[in-house]
Structures are given as structure tokens and as C-alpha cells.
Amino acid sequence: MTANEQLLLVRVPDGQLTPDCFATRHGEVADPGRGELVIRNLLLSIDPAARAWLSQRTYRDQLRPGDVMAGYTLGEVVAENGSGHAIGSLVFADGGWQEYAVLPGSAARTVAPRAELPVELGLLGITGLTAYFGLLRIGRPQPGATVVVSAAAGATGNVVGQLARARECRVIGIAGSAEKGRVLVDELGFDAFVNHRSPTLRDDLRAAAPDGIDIYFDNVGGLVLATVLPMMRTFGRVVCCGAVSEYDTGAGGMAARAIPGLLVTRRLLMQGFLVHDFEDEWADAHDVLAAEYAAGRLVSVHEVLDGLGSAPDALVGLLHGENVGKRMVRIAEMR
């Protein structure tokens, strides 16, 4: 049997996540049952949503102590049993924090790579697709619109801003450090940066968006959402993508007093979505993103950490806002 190193959730975090919520198990890879395949995980995506999975039922069941920690992976099919996948092919799956995953064939999606693997997992993967569908389908940017995105230096946020810039919007990024702001403005073409830790956040935002905001792509919820809402222009759209400010604190929705009164008087739309809602269109969107990347209109900002064992610290640090762009962990090299 092949050895399979796995990281389990062993404790449900109470408040901030700490690395000791996870522990290693040395197991073995099972043979694939009928219709299953075995994936050798190559790259593991580190996502803020993972924090929410630990505390509550979301769009997936809550993870329980003893479960292999969940996470999206790019992997190579190394065995299969009538799964419909070819051995040696590249797949995207909910492969988990482990070297090998045994899954039903329907749980893996074949990837025809258009770029190096970290770009495939981030910019051209679920992260880029999240930015794409949220911005284009819910935000509906028009040239000249003012777009604000929070967690702008994060994996999704930086792509939202780049996509909006490419559609001739004025883009304001909200992030938590001057260094992140520098990357956004100097390297990614954002028009302005606002630091959400500023004691004058409200005034800073007003200065950056003196005529108001048409689209707010919200990755954080909480105080930033409450601050942005009163600045929304009539018929503005709030794309609800995440609430990372609330995942790790249990703070819950800070009273956005503007809801629902301001939604009525300004005729605002707030809409939540998951990238999975658009699965039928992933292939087409992947082509669009790959073409914009190949043409140099989109830049991939990512960071690859080495080894499955680095995943706990990688997630904890992500929730503390320490990274820029897409964070991922290399579990193995493509053979």
C-alpha cells in the first residue's frame, strides 16, 4: 500500500484559529472502489472560507474533529476504477489536506492547463472564476463605474480589481497595509488604495470615491461593509463574496444600520454567490481568463509554500492578512 500523509482537524477553534487545531496522521491509500479515482495532490489552495467551514454549516457540512481538513487541490490521477478519468490527467477536486485523495469520479474535474500550475489553481482556477462571475454577473461593471473591492490584495480581490480596470472602471482597493497598497497601485494598476486599519477610514474612502461607489465587491463584511454602504450610489450593487472579518472572530454582522432603509431609498442590490453556482460556465470563463493572462492584461499574484506540513501556518497567517495574492501549498511535484 502507498503511504498517505494527512492533516486532520483535531479541535474546533474557539475564536482565532491556531495551528494546533490540526494534527498529522500517517495512513495508507485505499484502492479506488467502483467509479472512484485516486488523486495524487500536487497543489493545495489555501482559502479564507476554510475558516468558516470549521465553525458552521455553510454551503458544505461543518467539518468535525477527526475529518481530513478540506481544501481544493490540483492533482494527478494515479489510479482509477471506471471513474471516467484517465490516469495521468490533471484534475481539480476537493482533495483535502493530504497526499492522496480517493474520490468519486464526479467529484473531480479535468483541467486542460493553459498556464503553469500555480496560475491554473489561482488566477485561472476557482479564485479567478470567483472574481470573474461575482464582478461580471452581479456587479455588472460599466466603463467609468467606481468599483471598490475589499481584501483587495487577497487572492480574489486582486483579480476583481484587475478585471474591473480592464473594463475601464475606476478601482479602489481596500487592504490592511501600506505594502499591500503599493502592490495594488504600482504593480496591478489600481487607481487608489485605502487602508481599512486607518482611524479615518470613512474620510479616506470618501476622498477616494468623492462621487460615490457603483459596485462594492465585499470579501470582508463587518465594519468595512457598514462604512461603504452609505457611500453607494443609486442603483449600486454590492457583491457579497465573503465575510472574512467575521470568520475568525465570531464577531458576526456588525450592525449595518443602512439595511434595509438605504437599500430602498438608493435602490441597492446586495447578492451573495458561490463560484459553484456557475459551474456550467467555468470552461468558457477559464478560456477568457487564460486569454487575458496570455495577453498580459491580467497578472498572477501568488505565493507557493512548500510541503503539506506548512498548510496550518499558511491558513492561520492568511486569516491574519499576512499574504498578498493567492496562497497555496505544494504537496508534490508533477511527475
Place this chain on the structure above:
Amino acid sequence: MTANEQLLLVRVPDGQLTPDCFATRHGEVADPGRGELVIRNLLLSIDPAARAWLSQRTYRDQLRPGDVMAGYTLGEVVAENGSGHAIGSLVFADGGWQEYAVLPGSAARTVAPRAELPVELGLLGITGLTAYFGLLRIGRPQPGATVVVSAAAGATGNVVGQLARARECRVIGIAGSAEKGRVLVDELGFDAFVNHRSPTLRDDLRAAAPDGIDIYFDNVGGLVLATVLPMMRTFGRVVCCGAVSEYDTGAGGMAARAIPGLLVTRRLLMQGFLVHDFEDEWADAHDVLAAEYAAGRLVSVHEVLDGLGSAPDALVGLLHGENVGKRMVRIAEMR
């Protein structure tokens, strides 16, 4: 000159509205200037939104002490000066709490009555149109959907429920008294009634909608909105029409902790609207509502109080929830 009795706003209410915020002025009707018309107000609509106009800039400028109190009216054109309106015709306008209004021609809309005047002002007027566009365009009811409407015995709410019933939805009305509940269920065909004053509101709602809620037509905001949100089904829609629970108290948005986290995980839509956003389609919708009324599929629930002087008490009482259906004041008889 013709005498013109008017009710002015003389004091901005601080907290609950009281009748002494208004006072009578005996004025005279001015001659219409170029492009203007003179309307003899017949029926005055009493609307909860009027309370919001007194406290803040909404979709209209805040009213100031000394202003004629604003309100929508059905009136008869009695004089005009190149306004494009014929003397003797019936018009809908922001005619105000007064016997006569002098307005630009563009501020009045000709009404081709399809029913008696109180039905025209309520069910077939701006109130019915509000229910129609909010429910159909934002709520998008499908047969079998579970629809909850708050202030269900109010002018808009009762029409929302009737329209949803006619579209084969299961309809739950939230209102504040058992007598209102009786009207909803026994007279208007609602499937269930929940009293928002119940100490077991949450459990009562769960019992009435055990499988969750697809569409919530929100007229009240506050506690009821916060209670309904966690019961929304995936891809549910919240139609934000009003926040009457907040207009008269200054309470502001009670923390709906589900926002934005639940909007993401359940992929909910919340959208505010004003009936004026659909003005281009009013005529067509008026025809639809008139046909449903003529066929007996819609019932008009309204109450007509007599005399301009009854308007202050009518509005104060409305905000206390004392009426059922559309409340209006008869200022004069059609000649």
C-alpha cells in the same frame, strides 16, 4: 381668488409623529404659470413613507417646517396654462395635503379610470403597482414558492399576498393583530398568518414555513427582517420595499447578523426598489391589475376618511398600525 386650505408641516417630529406637527393655513390658489395646471385634490393617499420624508433626505428632499405636507393625490384638473392636460381630466400627482395644487404639467399623470376612485388610488394606483413590480420583478414568484410578506394587512402587503396567491404560491402574512390575521386568511386567501408581536415569533414563523422561505417581501425591516433572514432558502430573494418599523422610532437597522455571511452561503439576493423606477411600465401594469380586479381575482381593501383635517390623525394612526388595507382621505367629491 379661490380659497385653498392647506396643512403645513410646522415641526419636525422627534421620535413618534404627533398630529401637532401639522397646522392649517388658509391660502389662495395661484393662477397657473406657463406650462402649469391647477389640480383640485379629491383623494389623498396616506402612506407610511411619509414619515420617512419628515426625517431625512430619501428619494425626495426632506420636508422642512413651513412646507405643505407632501402626499400623493388623485385630482381633477380645474385650470391649466399650456400644461398638456385637459380641464376636467383626472390626474395622479404629488398634490400634497391641500385642496388645490399648482404644479408643472410634467408633474401630473393622466389617469384613465378603470374602477371607482379609491380603487384607482390604491389597488390600481401606486400602491398596487408597488406590490406588482416588487413581487414580480425582484421576488420572481414561481408556483409552489413560499412567500412571506410583512405589514401584510397594510396597503401594499395585502396586494403582494393576493398577487402571490394568484400565482400559486404559498403565502404567509405577518401583521400585528389577530383581527388583521383574520382578514388575511378568511377574506384574502392567505395560507397562514403570524403575529409579529408574538414572543414566539421565530417559532411561529418556522411552524408556518417549515421548509423555509423563497421570497420575503419586506415592508418593515428591523426585528422581523432579522428573524426571517435565517429562514431563507438557497437562492431566496428579499424584496426591500420599506422599513416602517424604523421610520417612527429612529431605531435604525437592528443588527441583522446574517448579513452578509448568510447572503453568501445561501446565495440570497436583497434588493431595494421604488415604484417610480418602473414608471415606463405603469400603464401596462395598471391594465393587468385592473383586469385581475375586474375578474375578481384581486380584492380592494381600503378605508376612506373624510376631510383634509383628518389627515394628521390618519397618518399617525397608520404608523401605529391601526388600519387594514389602503388608507386615504377624501378631500373633495368629483364634480
